Amino acid sequence: QKEVEQDPGPLSVPEGAIVSLNCTYSNSAFQYFMWYRQYSRKGPELLMYTYxxxxxxxxxxxAQVDKSSKYISLFIRDSQPSDSATYLCAMRMGLANAGGTSYGKLTFGQGTILTVHP
Amino acid sequence: SAVISQKPSRDICQRGTSLTIQCQVDSQVTMMFWYRQQPGQSLTLIATANQGSEATYESGFVIDKFPISRPNLTFSTLTVSNMSPEDSSIYLCSVALSVVLFFGEGSRLTVL
Incomplete structure (x- = not known):
């Protein structure tokens, strides 16, 4: 079982729709949660970060986090064609629980491909 | 945030050769990180590069295959050695500000 599960999609919605992107995780030590957006042939861009x-x-x-259910979501309102990208959830342990884990280690979901059509 | 520049942005390489990727950051940072993004896969941390010490590699990655240099607080290189088609990936340089990471644009390698 992967530590982080993300529906890869693809997800196609009309302009103006509300989009819901979701990730579940199994490691209760994860304390910081991030969403990245990655356009084609570009690096991941930080969208939001929650604790x-x-x-x-x-x-x-x-961004919504439910630690009791180990579930995070990203909602996009009034979606635009410019929102078309791959959305990656990522999470990391709190520094007190990191042990020997690298400070730079994020665990990513597989990414959800979103297309918003006009 | 940080501005992170990588070179090359893309390259096509022959099997058995090596390629060095450069990463430049617009501010001094203690730690820099190298990630790999294989086609259709999520990002995986390769190693952490600290200035003045040897890089620390994650499980499944070794120094002989991915030697890293970190000569100063704004620059790092990652070499992909003796490449095979399985090394075809996007390689990403990253820095941490607080608890979040910022990424460069990536270097897309195709190995024939």
Missing amino acids: SSGNKEDGRFT
């Missing part, structure tokens, strides 16, 4: 369970909003994007 606590609950919601965090930034413009059209809302």
Whole structure:
């Protein structure tokens, strides 16, 4: 079983739709949760970063974390064609639990390919 | 955030050859990280590069195959040695600011 599971999609939605992207994880030591967006032939770009369970909003994007269920989500409101990309969830342990783990070690989901069509 | 530049952005290489990827950051950072993204796969950490010490490799990655240099606080190189088609991937340089990572644009290698 992978530590982080993410539905690879692909996901195709019309412009203006609400998009829900989801990841589940098995390692309860994960404490920091990130969402990255990766356009074709580009590096991953940090979208949002959360620590606590609950919601965090930034413009059209809302990140949701449920640590009790080991489930995180990214919601995109009023989706635009420019949102078409691969979305990667990523997570890391808290530094106190990291042990010998590299400070730079993030565990990524497989990525969800999103297409927003006009 | 940080501005991270990588060279080359892409290359096509022959089996058995080696290629060195360069990474330049616009600010001084203690640690730099190298990731690999194989086709259709998620990102995997190869190694952590600290200035002034040997790189630390993750399980499944060895120094002979992926030698790393870190001559100063803004620059690092990753060499992919004796390449085979299985090494065809995107190689990404990364730095940490607080608990999040920022990535370069990646170097897309195709090995024939």
